[in-house]
Amino acid sequence: MHDEELILRLQRGDEWAFQLMVRRFRKKIYSIAFGITLDVEESQDIMQEVFLQVYRTIGDFRGEASLSTWLHRITVNRSLNWKRRWARRFKWLHISTDSTDGQPAAEPESDLPSPEIRVANAQTRQQIDNALKMIPDQARTVFVLRELEGLSYEEIADAVGIKLGTVRSRLFHARKRLKEILQPLVEEEK
Amino acid sequence: MNQPHLKACDEILLDRYLDGDLEAGEMAQIEAHISGCLECRRHVSTLATFSQSLRDRVKHATDSVDFVALEKQVLNKALRQYRSRGSVSRFIASLKYVIPATVTAGLLLFFAYSNYVLKPPPAPSAIINSFTGSMSSVMIFETPETRQTILWYTEETDVESEPNAV
Numbered sequence: 001m002h003d004e005e006l007i008l009r010l011q012r013g014d015e016w017a018f019q020l021m022v023r024r025f026r027k028k029i030y031s032i033a034f035g036i037t038l039d040v041e042e043s044q045d046i047m048q049e050v051f052l053q054v055y056r057t058i059g060d061f062r063g064e065a066s067l068s069t070w071l072h073r074i075t076v077n078r079s080l081n082w083k084r085r086w087a088r089r090f091k092w093l094h095i096s097t098d099s100t101d102g103q104p105a106a107e108p109e110s111d112l113p114s115p116e117i118r119v120a121n122a123q124t125r126q127q128i129d130n131a132l133k134m135i136p137d138q139a140r141t142v143f144v145l146r147e148l149e150g151l152s153y154e155e156i157a158d159a160v161g162i163k164l165g166t167v168r169s170r171l172f173h174a175r176k177r178l179k180e181i182l183q184p185l186v187e188e189e190k
Numbered sequence: 191m192n193q194p195h196l197k198a199c200d201e202i203l204l205d206r207y208l209d210g211d212l213e214a215g216e217m218a219q220i221e222a223h224i225s226g227c228l229e230c231r232r233h234v235s236t237l238a239t240f241s242q243s244l245r246d247r248v249k250h251a252t253d254s255v256d257f258v259a260l261e262k263q264v265l266n267k268a269l270r271q272y273r274s275r276g277s278v279s280r281f282i283a284s285l286k287y288v289i290p291a292t293v294t295a296g297l298l299l300f301f302a303y304s305n306y307v308l309k310p311p312p313a314p315s316a317i318i319n320s321f322t323g324s325m326s327s328v329m330i331f332e333t334p335e336t337r338q339t340i341l342w343y344t345e346e347t348d349v350e351s352e353p354n355a356v
Contacts (some may be wrong), residue, residue, distance in 0.1 A: 018268060022261050030255060031248050040251060048264050055268045128247045131240070146209065147241045148248055153211070172205050175237055182236050 003067040010058045022051050025068070028149065029075050035144035036079035036137075038129050046078045053078075065158055072151070072159035076141055131181045135174050142167055143174035199223075199230050208237055 001009075001020065009017035029050050033043035053074055061070065132140055138160075145151045145159060153167045160167070200220075206212050207220045224230045324346035331340040 013272070015265075015269070019261070019265060022264055026257050026261065027252055030257075031252055034248055034251050035244070040255070043251075044255065044260055047260065048267065051264045052267055052271065055271065124243060125247050125250065128240070128243050132244070144244075147244055153209075168205075171209075172202060175205055175208075176201065178240060179233060179236060182240060 004063075007058070007061060007063065007067055010054075011061070018051075018055060021054070021067075025071055026051075028068075029071060031148055032072065032075045032144060033079045035132075035148050036076070036141055037082050038132060039082075042082050043079075046075065046082060049078055050074045069155065069158045072145070072149075072155075073161065076145075076159055080137060080141065127185065131178060134181055135177050139170045139174035139177070142170040143178075146171060199227060199233075201233070204230060204233055208234060208241075 001017075006017055006021055006024075010021065026047060030043050030047045033046040033050075034040070037043055037046070050071065054071065061067075065073070132144075135143065141160060142156055145156045151159065153164055153171075156162075156167045157164050162170075200223075203212070203216065203220050204224075207217070207224075212220065224234060318341070325343040326346060327342075327344040329342040331342065332338070333340070
């Protein structure tokens, strides 16, 4: 079913269409939320809030943007709002480094890699999280939309509500900052 | 076609190269530059590796999520919203009939009360404009409910006077 038909059905209050939308976009929304918040629980909450907001306000959707752009926009706003909550911001900045996802690092028994590999993987994830956390929110959001979702500059501009030039400049600053953060790590590994 | 080589490292062009946002000519220029510039090769390699690691990182986080359970939660919450919204709209719809009925009943009560319950005080049966003659022991009473005035007096027995009270 195309997005246009999905929207029409959603506007008629079709429960099945809502379920289809959730199934179609849940991973995408979760990924964006996680890329911005780096928090498993919050990303799950944000994903639910996004879908419920769509459910409540689908009647106001006029189709000026595509459904996915609208969903990206809501997800970005919700994820950035999360960062503004002080208590959670504190948690974000002071989270333990043992568990990178905020969850126990349980792996399937059958595919369990060696302890050395697991430690190395956890360290890599931690390094990625730390590096991302050092990039300002707005620049990180643009970077995440570009690198995770592969959105074009125009799509990012629509989703974040900024100009095309601002997308380019935020992306440039995010990469510049990342290079500064990663360069010493690359030097160490040599 | 020969493209002039970039003389200096251009990070903006390198970014656009990473995003695949270059024209064919620019692409040839930057690729020629990268092949001869260790610093730019490192720049591109570091960022490309990080991007791949980020995708792996998010995939790892996403794989551990129970999306089926989350989907159920979302659907239940949406259904609850729908039901509560339904009951509110039913209540609002019922107001369409309740409000006019209440107003009509109120008007009827108002007219009934003012016409039948609140009777106006009875008009005076007579008005004394003037009084001549001799009298004494004049008393004026008013009945409590009907608010009628009673004049009580003693007429003097004067030959010339006539009873004039009305």
